[in-house]
Amino acid sequence: MTTSDPLGEVLQRSRPFRSSSQKAVVGLLRTTDLLRRRLGDTVAAEGITLQQYNVLRILRGAGKEGLPTLTVAERMIERTPGVTRLLDRLEDAGWVERTRCTDDRRRVLASITPVGLELLARLDEPLARAEEDAFRALAEEEMEAFLHALETVRSSLEAEDGLEPPDR
Numbered sequence: 001m002t003t004s005d006p007l008g009e010v011l012q013r014s015r016p017f018r019s020s021s022q023k024a025v026v027g028l029l030r031t032t033d034l035l036r037r038r039l040g041d042t043v044a045a046e047g048i049t050l051q052q053y054n055v056l057r058i059l060r061g062a063g064k065e066g067l068p069t070l071t072v073a074e075r076m077i078e079r080t081p082g083v084t085r086l087l088d089r090l091e092d093a094g095w096v097e098r099t100r101c102t103d104d105r106r107r108v109l110a111s112i113t114p115v116g117l118e119l120l121a122r123l124d125e126p127l128a129r130a131e132e133d134a135f136r137a138l139a140e141e142e143m144e145a146f147l148h149a150l151e152t153v154r155s156s157l158e159a160e161d162g163l164e165p166p167d168r
Contacts, residue, residue: 042130
């Protein structure tokens, strides 16, 4: 007499992913988590977070004139509603300064300080190494195909959400 194992039978019939889209989402999220942790560890050596690094990177690109705080928020890789608090912490550390716009007192401009630029200069090489290491397994043509696929998915999602692609 054989005994029936309904759970075992269900598990044997089921696939780990219901579709290639689900498998891609899980793979992308897992990979993002690994990248975020590795890059986060790299910037943490200088006492900052990835979000703080992202703001400083955006402000370095803006030059001496800086950017309105809302523009900084729009350009962030990971959108966050707490950009003011983030800028508060960066300003407290001396890496960012904020000034009221003379033309429109409601607008606040954020700019990176010389100390903030020094911090980014110390992080440039370690981050470049970590980024290169993360993708060293891909040949150049694989990297191009990967980047094209990411851009296609991102553009589609942004269009569905009615979003303009951020200027990074």
